Amino acid sequence: MPVITIETTPLTGEQKEQLITGFTKVASEVTGLPASTIIVVIHEPPADNFGVGGAQLSKMQH
Amino acid sequence: MPVITIETTPLTGEQKEQLITGFTKVASEVTGLPASTIIVVIHEPPADNFGVGGAQLSKMQH
Amino acid sequence: MPVITIETTPLTGEQKEQLITGFTKVASEVTGLPASTIIVVIHEPPADNFGVGGAQLSKMQH
Amino acid sequence: MPVITIETTPLTGEQKEQLITGFTKVASEVTGLPASTIIVVIHEPPADNFGVGGAQLSKMQH
Amino acid sequence: MPVITIETTPLTGEQKEQLITGFTKVASEVTGLPASTIIVVIHEPPADNFGVGGAQLSKMQH
Amino acid sequence: MPVITIETTPLTGEQKEQLITGFTKVASEVTGLPASTIIVVIHEPPADNFGVGGAQLSKMQH
Incomplete structure (x- = not known):
């Protein structure tokens, strides 16, 4: 049931995967x-x- | 005043219309x-x- | 995966159940x-x- | 149609009214x-x- | 800490800047x-x- | 700038602290x-x- 949402500037595919794995591990x-x-x-x-x-x-950022 | 938000993978125009109609009906x-x-x-x-x-x-999904 | 969120003023337990059932049916x-x-x-x-x-x-509302 | 949401620590009734008035004015x-x-x-x-x-x-805050 | 989110149809760069400035001023x-x-x-x-x-x-809008 | 929001059933103070620390570490x-x-x-x-x-x-849960 927990739903985790992140607002962030554009990421690479690999970064998305790492965020999903990392957040899920912490929450679990x-x-x-x-x-x-x-x-x-x-x-x-x-x-x-x-x-x-x-x-x-x-x-x-300039 | 009720605000309904859905997070979902990309939809067709028709599906969006159906979600809007359906959610509004249920909420009302x-x-x-x-x-x-x-x-x-x-x-x-x-x-x-x-x-x-x-x-x-x-x-x-693969 | 779809996540549906509603912002609404306080509801009864029965209304919550009806919203959950109704929104899920429409989305599915x-x-x-x-x-x-x-x-x-x-x-x-x-x-x-x-x-x-x-x-x-x-x-x-007054 | 614009929907503005703020996440903030608890406010007084007067502050809520001021946020609603101010945000609506800016958005409009x-x-x-x-x-x-x-x-x-x-x-x-x-x-x-x-x-x-x-x-x-x-x-x-301490 | 306050986080303000707005859902709105696409805007110009200038409008985004004005919303950010205006909402931040009101909230502060x-x-x-x-x-x-x-x-x-x-x-x-x-x-x-x-x-x-x-x-x-x-x-x-038509 | 990243903003991480979690929707979850009520937690203890300690759990909140752990989520904040853990999510921030992963995101950083x-x-x-x-x-x-x-x-x-x-x-x-x-x-x-x-x-x-x-x-x-x-x-x-029963």
């Missing part, structure tokens, strides 16, 4: 629930779509 | 609120972005 | 995915926590 | 959409439920 | 928290992916 | 971003509010 160990019940959803808005401290992330 | 009937107050938002991350049981959905 | 029929893969999450913020057209829902 | 001005189409949802998890830099917010 | 003023702690995330599903009153937004 | 290692930029939000709806396969989680 902490809650005691079987990994099979755990869902991970990755959202990848572009840096333009993130604001930190009132500025666009895309403008902070 | 159960809550007694008019359909006009009900919002549905569909997120369509690719199968790579979903993890089930620690594995990427895209790797489970 | 439209996507063709088995019901067993479908997760529903219900959030019940109080009416104070909803804004519609710039006003608190709690102030619109 | 920027998108050109009428305020009546804009929904705001406020989630108020306790400080224990927030992590910043790997630590619980509740532990950072 | 209302909560008293420094702007540097405030995160904004913008989701831009297409009009096909929004339902209002049981109909697709894309079909209401 | 995989993305290469400093832990200080990573936010975790924990939502704890009751078991009544979760549906799995069309049934309420609370009814599956």
Whole structure:
């Protein structure tokens, strides 16, 4: 049942796989629930779509 | 006011329409609120972005 | 894998059950995915926590 | 149609009203959409439920 | 710590910047928290992916 | 900037701390971003509010 969602700028296929494996392992160990019940959803808005401290992330990365 | 969000792998235009109609009908009937107050938002991350049981959905579909 | 979330003001136990059954049925029929893969999450913020057209829902209900 | 959600530690009734009014005004001005189409949802998890830099917010506030 | 998310149909770069600046200003003023702690995330599903009153937004815009 | 949200049934304070630490570690290692930029939000709806396969989680736990 636990559903884990991450908002992050675009990732590689390998990074997505590592996030899914890592988050599922942590959630299963902490809650005691079987990994099979755990869902991970990755959202990848572009840096333009993130604001930190009132500025666009895309403008902070130059 | 009810806001319904679904995370699902990419759909056809027709499927989106059916989900919007169906979810709105259920929510209106159960809550007694008019359909006009009900919002549905569909997120369509690719199968790579979903993890089930620690594995990427895209790797489970082969 | 589909995850359906609803934001709505507090409901009865029976209403929650009906939403879960109804949303799962619609999602399974439209996507063709088995019901067993479908997760529903219900959030019940109080009416104070909803804004519609710039006003608190709690102030619109009197 | 725009739906704005904020995750923040518990607020007063007055603060909620101000957030709803302020967010709706900004969204309407920027998108050109009428305020009546804009929904705001406020989630108020306790400080224990927030992590910043790997630590619980509740532990950072002492 | 406050995280503000908006679901809206696609925007221009300038509109995103204005939303980020505006939401951060409102949230900082209302909560008293420094702007540097405030995160904004913008989701831009297409009009096909929004339902209002049981109909697709894309079909209401013609 | 990454924001990680988990939907799970109520947890102990210690479990929350472990989830925050664990998720932040995984996200930092995989993305290469400093832990200080990573936010975790924990939502704890009751078991009544979760549906799995069309049934309420609370009814599956007896």
